[in-house]
Amino acid sequence: MDFKNLHPADVADQLQRMPVEEALAALRQFSKADAAAVLAELDEELRPRLIEGLSSPELAGIITQLDHDEAADVVSELPAERRPEVMAGLPTEEKKQVDTLLVYPPDTAGGIMTDQFIQLDVDQTVEQCLQMLQGKADETEGGISYLYVTNEAERLVGIVSMRDLVFRGRQRTIGEVMNREVKHVSVEDDQEKIAQLFEHYHYLALPVLDREGRLVGIVSARQVMDVMQAEATEDMQLMVGLSGEERALTPWQQSIKGRLPWLCINLATAFLAAAVVGVFEGTIAKWTALAVFLPIVAGQGGNAGVQTLTVIIREMALGEMTIGDGRKALIKEVILGVLNGIAIGVLVGVIGWFWKGSVLLGVVVGVAMLLNMVAAALSGVLVPYTLKAMRIDPALASSIMVTTVTDVAGFFFFLGLAAIAMQWWPIK
Secondary structure (H helix, E strand, C coil), X not given: CCCCCCCHHHHXXXXXXXXXXXXXXXXXXXXXXXXXXXXXXXXXXXXXXXXXXXXXXXXXXXXXXXXXXXXXXXXXXXXXXXXXXXXXXXXXXHHHHHHHHHCCCCCEHHHHCECCCCEEECCCEHHHHHHHHHCCCCCCCCCCCEEEEECCCCEEEEEEEHHHHHHCCCCCEHHHHCECCCCCEECCCEHHHHHHHHHHHCCCEEEEECCCCEEEEXXXXXXXXXXHHHHXXXXXXXXXXXXXXXCCCCCXXXXXXXXXXXXXXXXXXXXXXXXXXXXCHHHHHHCCCHHHHHHHHHHHHHHHHHHHHHHHHHHHHCCCCCHHHHHHHHHHXXXXXXXXXXXXXXXXXHHHHHHHCCHHHHXXXXXXXXXXXXXXXXXXXXXXXXXXXXXXXCCCCHHHHHHHHHHXXXXXXXXXXXXXXXXXXXXX
16 A cells, blocks of 8 residues: 555554554554654554554664654553563663653643643843744744743743743843743643643643642643543443443454443343333233333433433533532433423323323323433433542443433333222223
8 A cells, every 4th residue: 555645644544444464564664753653643542553563673763753752652552561672772861751751640641741842941031032942943843832931940930922932022031021820730630630621721731740840741732632532532432331442443352341241231230120020010911002112111211311411421521510510400400301201201191092092001101201201310410420429430331320220210110100000990
């Protein structure tokens, strides 16, 4: 395949669709710089399969062409026993920088930050800074929004925008033009919290400080976009019992490990719902028309519950739900559950009446639908809040739990009401 004139991202897409051996052969045709650009674009879930086939010298040569944060990402994906061999092939200074970044967990500010930023001294003049920037064209290739001012102890004391450097007097010092009100994050801050800050305040970049307040890196909006995409994908997959890391081209051997356990859990919950139906087996035998409406009552409740759940999980993921908002959301969703339940219940009840010619059946179906819609609203709010209180990811298979509630509650309400109705109005 001819990769000439293709963007590295397009090359990566093609390699990910090839057998590993063919992809490796294609990657070896590139220069180290081009191979590094392609490696940086590979899906992080699929990249380890490819780099596993590269020798340590080959991989070290490619890594030297990557930015330090991207190099650290690649090295972190290697088996622990192979890392020292690959790291030994890096130049001393680069090895030191990559080692520093590898100390931080991958889901923290330290794990996603870059150590490429422009550092200024308070006593420098604007003229000196502009001259210095002209010699750092390679370091600013990706574009810069701010320059960071530190003191002798490398502690952050202010920031300067490029606009200030261009339009302020050339002889003024950085200390005079800098902004001392600096927002920052800690190396230990969770990446999801950082993504929420960028989402709420629309930052272009934030400095990252260590425990002593020293400037060690920055997190840019581009890096946060990657985090937000990964978090959204993870939450979406966890809600339906996937691993949070699976992709369309993930090997089936790996996919089954993430899917099968949750399918078994789902099977257990299905038997729970079936047990409720079994309790009313005699009722169904006497009034066979009930069997037709069982999946309708449960299915509508499940859909309503997942609607509520999706809204709540999104607000939680974006950090837009405060403690007091939970109660308001619960009241709102119960109101919606009642109103939707009345509307859908009346509609289904009328259909049941005309379809089966039984007013009683229509009333039972309608009331059961109303009750199950309320149960769906309650579970859609309470399940994620309960998981969060237990310090469990609220997205973790929460849809399975909600649909279990709506299945069990729907069957119980419908068949229970039918059993009570049959005691007062015998079915012939």
